[in-house]
Amino acid sequence: MPAKxxxxxxxxPGFGGAPLVGWHFLTEAARTGDLVFFGCDIEIxxxxxxxxxxxxxxxxxxxxxxxxxxxxxxxxxxxxxxxPRNAVGEIAATAARIIVGFGxxxxxxxxxxxxxxxxxxxSSLGSGTAPIYVYFDAHFDLGRNCAxxxxxxxGGFVGEILRQxxxxxxxxxxxxxxxxxxxxxxxPKNFYSIPGNGEAAAIIARLxxxxxxxxxxxxxxxxxxxxxxxxxxxPEADGMTAQALLDCCRWIGRSCRVVGADxxxxxxxxxxxxxxxxxxxxxxxxxxxxPRC
Numbered sequence: 001m002p003a004k005x006x007x008x009x010x011x012x013p014g015f016g017g018a019p020l021v022g023w024h025f026l027t028e029a030a031r032t033g034d035l036v037f038f039g040c041d042i043e044i045x046x047x048x049x050x051x052x053x054x055x056x057x058x059x060x061x062x063x064x065x066x067x068x069x070x071x072x073x074x075x076x077x078x079x080x081x082x083x084p085r086n087a088v089g090e091i092a093a094t095a096a097r098i099i100v101g102f103g104x105x106x107x108x109x110x111x112x113x114x115x116x117x118x119x120x121x122x123s124s125l126g127s128g129t130a131p132i133y134v135y136f137d138a139h140f141d142l143g144r145n146c147a148x149x150x151x152x153x154x155g156g157f158v159g160e161i162l163r164q165x166x167x168x169x170x171x172x173x174x175x176x177x178x179x180x181x182x183x184x185x186x187x188p189k190n191f192y193s194i195p196g197n198g199e200a201a202a203i204i205a206r207l208x209x210x211x212x213x214x215x216x217x218x219x220x221x222x223x224x225x226x227x228x229x230x231x232x233x234x235p236e237a238d239g240m241t242a243q244a245l246l247d248c249c250r251w252i253g254r255s256c257r258v259v260g261a262d263x264x265x266x267x268x269x270x271x272x273x274x275x276x277x278x279x280x281x282x283x284x285x286x287x288x289x290x291p292r293c
Contacts, residue, residue, distance in 0.1 A: 096126035111264060130167050134256075136240070170191045
């Protein structure tokens with residue numbers, strides 16, 4: 001009997017046109033390195049920006065008919081969660097199961113960026129050691145303006161990731177908000193920031209030390225310039241170009257060991273559908289054998 005493939009699945013299209021499948025199918029058909037998308041459609045803990053519940057379904061709907069998916073890309077579904085307190089654990093467990101089960105690459109599509117906390121936990125649990133957290137984001141999310149003990153939200157979760165050792169290092173690309181400044185005495189020693197408003201080649205040159213390293217990649221949609229992505233929860237001027245983001249993701253996929261990824265902060269809106277399609281393309285680029293044409 002021939003092995004099941006994505007093309008043989010009769011199901012509604014999911015993220016980026018990937019077939020919507022269940023766990024049973026994945027255990028029979030998926031292979032090491034295959035992309036497995038899954039969504040979380042409730043906000044975990046937003047403190048900053050415009051609320052965006054339903055963002056995962058919005059991204060799926062806007063990209064389902066693009067025909068973008070690779071033969072080794074799947075959509076596991078959008079979680080039916082109602083309690084944000086349980087969501088981080090469910091996200092982590094799902095991501096870890098994808099990695100441990102068949103060496104897949106879990107890709108979370110979420111609402112507020114706090115959901116990335118669950119995704120990096122899953123990458124850490126599933127791969128056995130804490131990866132480097134590489135996040136494209138206009139904001140550092142280190143929680144500098146927050147009270148101690150009040151950091152597990154979309155403005156402080158990265159600081160908590162570092163304090164708890166859930167990532168060995170955090171590398172921000174594109175931080176530029178007026179509140180964002182690296183020259184603080186409390187800046188974690190294992191935190192590094194790269195400006196994102198230059199040419200891709202200059203950004204990649206500063207990413208070079210990550211070559212061969214195990215990384216989790218997180219994309220906050222506001223890393224892009226508002227002219228490219230007008231529908232984000234916390235827009236900031238002077239952001240990355242679409243091509244620079246794609247080139248960086250291609251380099252990471254080709255040069256690093258990507259164990260997990262996530263996308264967040266897309267605002268359901270009629271302003272643009274092209275940005276969601278492009279962001280899904282960037283996530284596909286994290287796969288090592290992504291087509292280079």
